[in-house]
Amino acid sequence: MTHTENTIKTSFRTSLGDISATVLGTGPIALLWHGMFVDGESWGGTIERLAPHRTLVVIDGPGYGDSAPLTRLSSIEECAEVGAQIIDHLAPAGSVDWVGGAWGGHVGMTLAALSPDLIRSLVAVGSPVEPIDPVFRIKLIIANQILARFGPIAHLRHVIHDAQLIPAHAKLRPMTDVIDRALTRVHRESIAKTVTSFIINRADATHRLPRIAAPTLLITGDDRGEWTPAEMRAAAAEIPDARSLVIAGARTLVAVEQPDALAEAIVAFWSELDAQ
Template sequence: MEHTDAPPQTRFRTSLGEIAATIVGRGPYALLWHGMFVDGNSWGSVVRELAAHRTLVILDGPGYGASAHLTRVSSIEECAEVGAEIIEQLGGDGRVDWVGTAWGGHVGMAVSALFPRSIRSLIAISSPVEPIDPVFRIKLIIANQVLAHFGPIAHLRHVIHDAQLIPAHAKDRAMTDVIDTALTRVPRRSVAATVTSFIVNRADATHRLPRIQAPTLLVAGDDRGEWSPEVMEAAAALIPDAQTRVIAGARTLLPVERPAELAAEIVAFWARLDAR
């Protein structure tokens, strides 16, 4: 399969409403699911390199971009069902190479454990498997109430920039615009519902790791405390077939912060997979 003209836009009917996607590239399907506070456009700087090796299905996750707004509390497990529904609608051999950042990595882990026949391989980028710190959780609940009522005001945007980007990148307008544009594209209550569903209520996913049978690559930036290289290595040790990589000069939003380095790691992983 090859998509070489202007990237076609499509929509998938799922249990969380219609999910928008852009499809571009050639070869087997790879499904790209972004992290929190951004949308499918956050993959923009890696698309050209990755599309030479896979047919990319670049989603706007539930509640973001052109996808259906999130109007209720959901869960990572429900997102996994959405992922499996999309993979089934794609056809082909019924499997994809899953690439997810943060939230997208959490969903990919759940799909891999719950719907193993749907996943050819898994790449989870900056996706800590433990729940958030209880003290931070309380602060996040308060901040999310502000977001739900007043939208992404300047103070909240700056807090998000600092969580997603290393200090030097948080001053880079091109990088922060990826976040700000995504936050202002959709209703504030939709974004707030995603925060409650996929961060505040995030449960420990460690128990799923031994059930992931697909070849897996875990990736961390060198400046995300809760997903340090050491924590990532401990998680990888629980997955039967896992590799790890650390990319310097990045925090959470690696496709934006270090696109060339990330794309190189993804392509190399796929090449090793294809050579098996």
């Protein structure tokens, strides 16, 4: 993140350990929860555009960044409980605008369905609601066993680069470094537990979509094979108050690949809500 004026570093005590957060900006509170294999730094390119519109609480998810390592298996549902605990610290008896990338989008959708009073609006970026493909699941289990034993070796990092970034970006150091820094900052066993908990064991969340009452914006990249534009639009049709957007030139890590386009879409969505 490049925004330094009036930036506060803090942490929240939760059921999954202390969760680190960077707080900056002005206005109503927005909580930003990143995707897998990265940490809060991955929002860096969007911060300058978002901070004038909201007080941003940019967290490092459980097991990442400066947050406590993940020492046991968990679930998206437990992450939603963590989100609720953080919101209770931030806005007692209030609600926040939730912005989640992939993993963070899954958490936000779950929290919005289970505790609708806590979510004022929801943005989910590249967050497929179905479980992962069975064949890919087997490959990921094998790769995760290597990760747990040897850490983020070069081959695994390159595989993650290819999964998170479109081919034109997978060789660009400014983008791959965001992934590599996140992977090398934390213990390998903690990363492996996050992969098992939040990707390998991810359950189908389609049944929760009709229960999301908050105004919702679903976003996907045009090269997000696990969540195509058609699949995203089908999910949006199940949410009572949802709209959807495809951002070109991005795969999974939209906040890193197309930060300006993502920030513009989020600000437009917030502005629409603020005007109502």
